[in-house]
Amino acid sequence: MPKASPAAFYFPKPSHDHANCVAKALGEAEIACARQGAQFTPLRRQVLEIVWGSHNPIGAYEILDALAEGGRRPAPPTVYRALDFLQAHGLVHRIESKNAYIGCSQRHEGGESGQFLICRACGQTVEACDPDLAKAISQLAAASGFALECQTVELTGLCPICRKSLHV
Amino acid sequence: MPKASPAAFYFPKPSHDHANCVAKALGEAEIACARQGAQFTPLRRQVLEIVWGSHNPIGAYEILDALAEGGRRPAPPTVYRALDFLQAHGLVHRIESKNAYIGCSQRHEGGESGQFLICRACGQTVEACDPDLAKAISQLAAASGFALECQTVELTGLCPICRKSLHV
DNA sequence: AGACAGTATGTTATAGTATAACGTTGCTGG
């Protein structure tokens, strides 16, 4: 049975090299799009870069605001379309409980979605990919005669750092 | 290790005695409120009854529409406040992926929230309470140094009935 | 080159979801 990874694996330190996160994500996105014959246009790239601006989920209208800083502000459909594209290609995920979007940090097999740990204090959100949890979910579905297509797993609480600083 | 329950346990048949579901839910709600010293007012009762109108999640504005049929239509805050109350007392759950609400069909211990199986075809949604899944979630949290407070588990797919009728 | 098909983006308007802020009512206990 696989052992869960230690905490350090999941939550990035405040001091981590975030520029590297962004660069890596953009580079991998480029490759993934090329492989799928999808157009990684400047707009889509820009939206993905904005989403990857932090490890906190960002709302569609915040993305609009960010786009507005580099020229004139597009209308909402522009950003929603870009987000739809990025979601469809597994480059971002929607966090349902916050109506917000976050960059995908896992290489999924076959469009499956991940599991999220969301800090209610700092907003930092990490994507996990726990095989035991995935297995428990598919077993629950199977036992119910349910044909599982899509899963939303969002766990809210306190990340290790906020936990410590709030003395919880 | 506990064995998962069979499908019949989870998805209610179309022919089931739904009036009984409603009556049971309202009765238990009354008792729960009394025990917690909370006021189960006529409005709150009415909203809970509307939410329990089916096993499909219902939107806040649909609840408003339903309330409008029995007199004049209240403003949105009225229904949101009732929903807040019902959620706080564990009588309804919010389905994040649908911006909608459903009656709680489990007796939770200590305010924990459940796991939902949502049929994308008929909308029917059931609340599961799978100990293996719960365990996997707490282990994931623990391994990440994460203080889990609240979980959102929403599984979308096809219920046994729709699965059959769609030949999937 | 010119016509066309398909995809991406722009634009306008509107639908759907949720809350802030303040007012009113009605009950309860000092």
Added chain:
DNA sequence: CCAGCAACGTTATACTATAACATACTGTCT
């Protein structure tokens, strides 16, 4: 009586998302 509190009413507005239609770009076929 009246101070305090909880529930509910009312008005206005914020936030999130999409429908519908217009324009522009890209490549392909003749």
